[in-house]
Amino acid sequence: MGEFELIRQFFQPLAAAGGSSQLLLGPGDDCAIQRVPPGRDLVFSVDTLVEGVHFPERYSPFNLGWRSLAVATSDLAAMGAAPVCFTLALTLPEANEDWLSDFAEGLAKASATFGITLAGGDTTRGPLTLSLQVHGTVREGEALRRSGAASGDLICVSGTLGDAGAALAFLDAPSPSDMERAVLEQYHVPQPRLTLGQQLVGYASAAIDVSDGLLADLQHILDASNVGARVQVNKVPMSAALQNLEGNKAVNLALTAGDDYQLCVTIAPEQWARLPGSVQAELTVIGQIEASPGLRLDGGQKNVQTQGFDHFGRTV
Structure with missing residues (x-):
């Protein structure tokens, strides 16, 4: 042909x-x-x-x-x-x-x-x-960017995180279990959050999609906005399938694994109060932007690697 x-x-x-x-x-x-x-x-x-x-x-x-x-x-x-x-x-x-x-x-x-x-x-x-x-x-003039986050803004994510990262272990499984199929679905058929992104215009101060891992992608917002952040690890949303398959390792995947294609956004508290309830329901508040640079984790997680995927092996 x-x-x-x-x-x-x-x-x-x-x-x-x-x-x-x-x-x-x-x-x-x-x-x-x-x-x-x-x-x-x-x-x-x-x-x-x-x-x-x-x-x-x-x-x-x-x-x-x-x-x-x-x-x-x-x-x-x-x-x-x-x-x-x-x-x-x-x-x-x-x-x-x-x-x-x-x-x-x-x-x-x-x-x-x-x-x-x-x-x-x-x-x-x-x-x-x-x-x-x-x-x-x-x-015109209302595109969400990475550079608008300010001290006091809430940090929010859509959906659940970590499933696609867990799926890598099961890509060649001949007969995946129900739980394995659930995470594989997130890897094979990701759903970009197009409607949610449009609904957040005029409310969110900064946004990024989670492609390289939550902490790595959040760091891109912090760098562009010249701010820091505190993340409550126990509030990061995870699916039942991920927790069932990975146990104590689930939270690490939720923080660092890529390919979820959920949104991570920052929203000022007064804008959060104005946000329609149906849109709030799509998001989980996991932390807050702080003036002091750096990414701080609360919730007992130690030695979590915050670098995301990079083609040439550099920390990002």
């Missing part, structure tokens, strides 16, 4: 299936065209996933289609943006039609679920690598 037949058969239908009024031109020309409505800012981000680094070798192509778009789209959630479109640069060892069919199916399902449309891309031959650039829009 040639490159252009590959695109026509597997990816052109993805571009035609969805559709945003902001995407004026999709695949077929040298560039796509996106129109940004008045009063909105364009936000965009790119993620690259490499086989053997970001996902296992011989990983399910359906899961890879979903997961690759979810990982990229989660960055839009962290900015409070509404998704519009994405591009895909796909490097393949070979044009295997069965693999491509399953990958395109997973990508299409994620695209429809997240409300984001394929606008174009590129294919080439080489080691399996995916680069996805996602575009979204947010009300």
